[in-house]
Amino acid sequence: MNNESLITEGKAEFIVGNTFYRSQSKVTRDLGVLAAAIYQQNQGQLRVLDVMAGCGVRSLRYSLESGADYVWVNDSNPENQLIIETNLKNILRENQAKITYKNANEIFFDCYNRKDYYDLVDVDAFGSPNPYLSTLLWATKIGGLIYLTCTDGRTATGHLPEKSLQVYGSYGRSHPAAQEQALRLLIGSVLQQAATMGLGIKPIFSLFTGQTYRVMMMLLPKINLTLESYGFLGYCHQCGEYTTIFYGKLGKVSCYHAAEDKHYPYTISGAMWLGNLHNKIYLEQMKSLAESLEWIERVELLSMMVHELDFPPYFYTLGEIGRRGRLDLPKRSQLIERLQTKGYRAAPTHINPQAIKTNADLKMCIEIAKIK
Numbered sequence: 001m002n003n004e005s006l007i008t009e010g011k012a013e014f015i016v017g018n019t020f021y022r023s024q025s026k027v028t029r030d031l032g033v034l035a036a037a038i039y040q041q042n043q044g045q046l047r048v049l050d051v052m053a054g055c056g057v058r059s060l061r062y063s064l065e066s067g068a069d070y071v072w073v074n075d076s077n078p079e080n081q082l083i084i085e086t087n088l089k090n091i092l093r094e095n096q097a098k099i100t101y102k103n104a105n106e107i108f109f110d111c112y113n114r115k116d117y118y119d120l121v122d123v124d125a126f127g128s129p130n131p132y133l134s135t136l137l138w139a140t141k142i143g144g145l146i147y148l149t150c151t152d153g154r155t156a157t158g159h160l161p162e163k164s165l166q167v168y169g170s171y172g173r174s175h176p177a178a179q180e181q182a183l184r185l186l187i188g189s190v191l192q193q194a195a196t197m198g199l200g201i202k203p204i205f206s207l208f209t210g211q212t213y214r215v216m217m218m219l220l221p222k223i224n225l226t227l228e229s230y231g232f233l234g235y236c237h238q239c240g241e242y243t244t245i246f247y248g249k250l251g252k253v254s255c256y257h258a259a260e261d262k263h264y265p266y267t268i269s270g271a272m273w274l275g276n277l278h279n280k281i282y283l284e285q286m287k288s289l290a291e292s293l294e295w296i297e298r299v300e301l302l303s304m305m306v307h308e309l310d311f312p313p314y315f316y317t318l319g320e321i322g323r324r325g326r327l328d329l330p331k332r333s334q335l336i337e338r339l340q341t342k343g344y345r346a347a348p349t350h351i352n353p354q355a356i357k358t359n360a361d362l363k364m365c366i367e368i369a370k371i372k
Contacts, residue, residue, distance in 0.1 A: 011064040012057055014087040019055040019080045020126075028207060028214045029058055030298050032147055034286040035204055035216050036066035036120050039145055041285075045069055049111070049118040049139055051104040051132075055080070056087040058122060063091045071097040072118070074107050104132055111139035120145045128152040129186075130167040134193040140219045145204065148186060150213040156182030158269065173269040175235040177242070177314040179208050179351050180277075184233075184313060186215050187273035191225050200224030205286075205305060206277035208351045218279075229275045233313060234266030240324050240362050242314040244274055278309040307347040311357040316365055318354045325366035332356060338368045 005015045009026060010033065040046035046068045050059045053075040062068040073088060078101040091097045100107065104123065111117060121140045123132050129148050140146055150156065155163045158174030158181070165171050168189040172181060183206040194201050200220035207214045232245040236255035245253050245268060254263040287302040322329040332348055332355075339346035339360055346358035358365065 007057075009057060010061050012060040012087075014055055014057050014060060015083060016055050017080075017083040019083045021055050021057065025209070025212060027209055027298070027301070028149070028212060029061060030295065031205060031207060031214070031286070031302075032058065032122065032216070033061050033065045034289055034298070035145060035147075035282070036062055036068065037289060038282065038285045039119060040067045043119065043143075045119065047118050047141075048072070048120045048122065049107070050074065050122045050124075051107050051136075052076070052122075052124045052126075053080075053084060053099075054124070056084040058124065059097065060087055060091070062120070062122075063096055068120075069096070072107070073097055073099045074104065075101055076103055077101065105135045108132070108135040108139040117141035118144060120147065122147045124149045126151055128155060128167045130189070133189050134196070137190075137194060137197060137199065137219065142199070142219055142221045144219055146190065146201070146217045146219060148190070148215050148217070150182065150186055151211065153179070153182060153211075153213065156185045156213070170271050171269060173235070173267050175237075175242075175267065175269070176240070176317045176320050177235075177355070179213075180313065180315060180349075181233060181269055181272065182213050183208060183215060183277060183351075184272040184274070185269075186213060187217065187277075188230055188271060190215075190217060191230060191273055192271075194219065195223045195225040198223060202279060203273070203275070203277055204279050204282045207305075229273065230271050231274050232268050232270030233272065233274075234268050235314075236264055236266055238264045240316075240320050242312065242362075244313060245270075247271075272313075274313050276309045278305050280306060280309060283309075301350060304348055304350045308349045308357050311345070311347070311359060315349050315352060315355040315357050316362055317352060318356070321362070321365050321369055324362065325369055327366075327370055329354075330369040335365070335369055338371060339365070342368060 006013050048062045048068045048071045051074045053073045059071045059073040156172050157178035158172045168185045170185050200223050201217045204216040234243045234245045283306050290298040318329050336346040344360040349357045
């Protein structure tokens with residue numbers, strides 16, 4: 001191995017060659033490593049199935065940094081064999097891994113047929129993960145983790161609503177908080193698939209990096225899809241306000257504008273997950289581990305995610321507040337502080353650096369932003 005070609009990430013040293021590797025996605029791998037390490041600490045074991053390994057860096061880091069007992073490394077492209085086996089030679093030598101070159105769905109069904117269930121199933125798909133949203137459950141241990149990737153942001157953010165229906169079984173429309181919608185459509189789709197098997201899921205964390213959507217979920221032994229957790233998001237293009245709409249209220253809800261004494265219809269997206277995007281206890285454990293590792297940027301990110309989790313399923317952008325209020329863009333920190341002073345809950349969101357999460361409505365945000 002040529003030292004000049006070595007890349008270091010975390011405790012892993014590896015080569016890339018012609019395989020796929022994005023250094024910008026390190027944050028998604030860091031959070032995956034942290035979540036897996038916490039699982040290993042809590043459960044006393046960690047068996048990982050990485051079905052789209054690329055150059056193998058995730059598998060290597062799960063072994064070296066998360067304490068994985070065993071990693072099944074798979075990639076559908078056999079041309080990656082030399083790179084993967086070079087990178088993983090040490091854990092292969094210690095019988096801590098095996099490598100295959102098959103379609104991911106073949107792996108999932110093989111696991112099910114042999115009752116070989118994994119503590120963490122990582123599906124780092126390019127584009128939409130929809131071919132695997134149901135099948136990956138067959139390989140996941142009850143109480144285990146599922147780590148999904150989506151890079152097809154246009155579909156889930158409402159630019160291709162018909163394709164969204166095909167992919168997620170839900171209709172995604174465009175609006176200012178559409179990036180959060182994409183995370184919720186992804187979670188909701190897995191939630192619905194799990195329910196067909198008598199199972200449930202809960203999000204551990206949901207991450208948007210600007211290009212990639214990544215969601216870590218835990219598989220539950222019982223269905224938790226309810227009319228309160230799985231529903232619709234309404235957006236009023238007239239005033240910019242949001243509302244959540246449950247199945248029983250479909251066709252019965254509109255946005256009332258008192259000044260005009262007029263009702264406007266909501267543009268509806270869904271169905272989708274309406275619960276929290278993250279699990280606070282798990283995030284706090286991940287944050288503590290990141291602090292011990294001195295991963296300062298990850299500590300800051302996890303802190304922001306902790307504070308953003310208990311809010312309505314949307315956010316308000318500063319641009320919308322400024323445009324609709326006909327005012328200069330307010331500073332995010334200043335607006336949050338003013339909202340809190342008025343008795344509202346408010347926090348920044350990691351999803352958009354120019355947006356806030358709050359329980360105040362948009363009209364109140366505009367009024368408070370106008371205060372000199």
